[in-house]
Amino acid sequence: MTIGRAGCYRIGSPMRWPPTSDDLTRLLDSLTWVAEHSPYYRRAFADAGLRVADLHTYDDVRRLVPRTAKTDLVANQRAHPPFGEFLAVPRSDFASLHTSPGPILIPRIASERGGTPVLKEAIKAMGVRPGDIAHVTLSYHIMPGGLRLHRAFEEAGCLVINGGTGQSQLQVEVARAWGATVYAGTPSFLANLGDTAKSMGLDPRRDLHYRVGFSTAEALTPALRRELGDTFGIELFDHCGEAQIGPLAGECREHEGMHLHAEDLFCEFLDPETGEPVEEGGTGELVATQLGPRALPLVRYAPGDVFRLLPGACACGDPSPRIAFVGQKGAIRKIKGVLVHPAQVHRALSELPGVSRFQIVVEHPEGERYDRAVLRVGLTEPAADPAGFARDVAARVKAIALIGMEVELVSESELPEGAAAPRFADVMVDRRRHA
Numbered sequence: 001m002t003i004g005r006a007g008c009y010r011i012g013s014p015m016r017w018p019p020t021s022d023d024l025t026r027l028l029d030s031l032t033w034v035a036e037h038s039p040y041y042r043r044a045f046a047d048a049g050l051r052v053a054d055l056h057t058y059d060d061v062r063r064l065v066p067r068t069a070k071t072d073l074v075a076n077q078r079a080h081p082p083f084g085e086f087l088a089v090p091r092s093d094f095a096s097l098h099t100s101p102g103p104i105l106i107p108r109i110a111s112e113r114g115g116t117p118v119l120k121e122a123i124k125a126m127g128v129r130p131g132d133i134a135h136v137t138l139s140y141h142i143m144p145g146g147l148r149l150h151r152a153f154e155e156a157g158c159l160v161i162n163g164g165t166g167q168s169q170l171q172v173e174v175a176r177a178w179g180a181t182v183y184a185g186t187p188s189f190l191a192n193l194g195d196t197a198k199s200m201g202l203d204p205r206r207d208l209h210y211r212v213g214f215s216t217a218e219a220l221t222p223a224l225r226r227e228l229g230d231t232f233g234i235e236l237f238d239h240c241g242e243a244q245i246g247p248l249a250g251e252c253r254e255h256e257g258m259h260l261h262a263e264d265l266f267c268e269f270l271d272p273e274t275g276e277p278v279e280e281g282g283t284g285e286l287v288a289t290q291l292g293p294r295a296l297p298l299v300r301y302a303p304g305d306v307f308r309l310l311p312g313a314c315a316c317g318d319p320s321p322r323i324a325f326v327g328q329k330g331a332i333r334k335i336k337g338v339l340v341h342p343a344q345v346h347r348a349l350s351e352l353p354g355v356s357r358f359q360i361v362v363e364h365p366e367g368e369r370y371d372r373a374v375l376r377v378g379l380t381e382p383a384a385d386p387a388g389f390a391r392d393v394a395a396r397v398k399a400i401a402l403i404g405m406e407v408e409l410v411s412e413s414e415l416p417e418g419a420a421a422p423r424f425a426d427v428m429v430d431r432r433r434h435a
């Protein structure tokens with residue numbers, strides 16, 4: 001399809017961060033196409049006094065092109081049902097229609113790959129080979145996840161079982177009968193399959209043959225990774241994506257962060273407070289623009305997900321940037337200059353027995369230069385060696401969240417129920433005075 005000033009649109013190699021001139025060209029091509037075809041963005045750009053032809057550098061884009069929030073998309077589809085004014089093609093061009101929570105309708109034209117290039121890269125990096133038998137257990141109903149993964153495994157040359165969700169006994173039987181070698185889905189459903197297999201008198205290691213696990217849509221904690229590895233003899237790979245923009249990044253066999261495999265997305269990582277681009281080692285909010293013609297294009301879409309950009313090169317040799325999910329923007333606090341999300345601390349604590357609730361109390365003592373952060377860890381039973389346990393907690397938190405905290409051990413009953421995963425509602429207690 002011909003678009004924009006550079007003529008023919010093509011999917012390139014995965015994008016880099018900071019972006020290369022090639023990445024920028026593809027972004028500007030897509031913005032030109034969007035301005036011509038989407039009434040929503042035509043108006044948004046006009047309201048911002050923006051002409052795409054005046055954008056020359058990435059910095060121009062970052063300063064001048066407005067962001068799109070998920071709420072903008074939901075509100076516009078509600079006001080102009082069913083698809084809203086984002087729509088950039090006539091309905092007769094639709095090839096398929098998905099729905100995501102909101103609800104948001106996501107139509108797709110036939111040429112849209114819907115994240116398949118990213119998934120194919122991710123699958124390859126996990127060591128999946130043509131001929132592998134992939135058991136996909138995400139939902140195939142209404143939502144895009146299951147079908148998207150199914151297509152990617154098919155394109156990678158695998159035989160694919162459309163497991164879908166639920167019916168765990170039948171799923172165990174099918175995976176066993178076909179000799180499935182790859183599991184794809186949530187880690188919690190894999191745990192469920194393990195329990196189900198055992199209740200059927202099977203040994204998950206001997207009777208099932210999962211070699212590779214594509215773990216997505218849920219947090220893969222170190223404890224869960226180890227437990228599932230022990231149960232199945234499987235190597236699990238963490239993967240992440242977002243409902244509207246699709247798959248984003250996945251682990252390679254080094255398991256040191258997830259490689260950003262974006263080929264049909266332009267991804268920015270920006271400081272949640274200043275909006276400045278984040279460098280290697282920093283923590284930034286994801287802002288993504290879909291590249292190429294789309295039925296419902298999204299420009300500078302900001303779902304509120306925050307990632308850390310891991311420094312240095314990966315031993316696997318893949319030069320694409322590596323990211324680690326930190327958490328949702330709203331729950332993040334800057335403590336002693338470091339952005340901290342409760343999910344990171346939860347991850348650090350997840351391997352310790354008897355810990356479920358925790359609270360982070362931040363204050364700025366009068367006359368002191370720096371913030372003081374105390375991590376209150378709720379124990380179901382007193383620790384045998386409290387000082388050693390507290391040191392262990394502090395070291396684990398420092399390794400994952402990159403911040404030193406004082407650790408205070410308390411009884412679990414002293415902390416509110418909401419001071420725990422998955423909502424973390426009462427975890428952060430910020431006693432600093434803010435101007």
Ligand SMILES: [Zn+2]
Nearest residue numbers: 252254314316
């Ligand atoms: Zn790697």
